[in-house]
Amino acid sequence: MGKFFNKIRQVFNLFLIMLLIAAAAAVFVYFLTTPEQRGTTFWISVGFLGFALVLETLMASGIAMRSNKGKEVPVGFSKVILGGLYFVFVIAVSIWNAFKGFSTTAYILIHVGGLVVFLIPMIMMNMASLRMSGADRKEREEGRLNLSSLANKVAYVADDMKANRWETGNAGGMDQADIMRVANLAEALRYSDPAPASSKIERELDLAVQRLAVAAESKNPEDISRACLEAERALKERNDFVINNK
Numbered sequence: 001m002g003k004f005f006n007k008i009r010q011v012f013n014l015f016l017i018m019l020l021i022a023a024a025a026a027v028f029v030y031f032l033t034t035p036e037q038r039g040t041t042f043w044i045s046v047g048f049l050g051f052a053l054v055l056e057t058l059m060a061s062g063i064a065m066r067s068n069k070g071k072e073v074p075v076g077f078s079k080v081i082l083g084g085l086y087f088v089f090v091i092a093v094s095i096w097n098a099f100k101g102f103s104t105t106a107y108i109l110i111h112v113g114g115l116v117v118f119l120i121p122m123i124m125m126n127m128a129s130l131r132m133s134g135a136d137r138k139e140r141e142e143g144r145l146n147l148s149s150l151a152n153k154v155a156y157v158a159d160d161m162k163a164n165r166w167e168t169g170n171a172g173g174m175d176q177a178d179i180m181r182v183a184n185l186a187e188a189l190r191y192s193d194p195a196p197a198s199s200k201i202e203r204e205l206d207l208a209v210q211r212l213a214v215a216a217e218s219k220n221p222e223d224i225s226r227a228c229l230e231a232e233r234a235l236k237e238r239n240d241f242v243i244n245n246k
Contacts (some may be wrong), residue, residue: 011057011060011061012021014057014060014221015053015057017052018056018057018087019053021087021091022049022050022053022091025049025091025094025095026046026049026094028044028095029042029045029094029095029097029098030042031096032099033098033227039104040104041097041101041102041104041107043098044104044107044108044111045090045093045094048090048093048094048111048115049090049091049094050119051090051204052083052086052087052089052090053087055087056080056083056084056086056087058079058083059079059080059082059083059122060083068158070073078121078125079122079125079239082118082121082125083118083122083124085118086114086115086118089114089118090111090114093107093110093111093114096196099100113133120142127137128130140194140195140196141194142196143194143195143196144194146190146202146206147189147190147194148190148195149211150189150206151186151187151189151190152186153209153210153212153213154185154186154189154209154212154213154231155183155186156213157182157186157212157213157216157224158179158182158183158186161178161182161216161224162179163190170186176203178221178224178225181225181228182212182224184227185231185232185235188232188235189209189235191241192235192238193239193242193243196242197237197238197241197242197243197245200240201237202238204234204237205231205234205235205237205238207234208227208230208231208235209231210231211227211230211231212227212228212230214227215227
């Protein structure tokens, strides 16, 4: 939760900086023009400055709020740079108009042309981001299936331990705590975040679950407890990796 509020503060601070720049530009343009010149084009300048401010803030918030393990950061920074250039373009055109005194039609056409020039690359980048998001959804689905498969294997071990205990009366020294620990591991696997970790961490978790299944075949409580501990550690390492890379 603290990380989320830090991101909110980052976006808000950026918005305040951009707002200060936009306000300074509006005041600068205001005093550059005579009262007779402060007509429609002045308020067009203010309107486009406000739009550029909101656009740039949205572009920056995309990086702060949803980094997606860094995959979207290059695209996000490109959009922030474009938004910043558009913001500078609006300020420059506003000052230019203060000296040149464009007609309303010509001034609107200049702003619309600049907006089109900057928006087309942004739209193309959004299309690329959507393609990346589709790949991310596929990765998450694969991660969900893999976790479900591992959870089923561990649940089978827990069921086998329970059956062995009730049929033979604590055979092999297995008690309810042993069974519950393995069953809890199965639930933790089933409900973990499906976002994939690094291939090394995922492989270590797979191997840890396999070792637990092998240990269960020996019916040795110490081997099962040791293998379960390894699997718990591997799962914690995976979950920590996923959380830290959000």
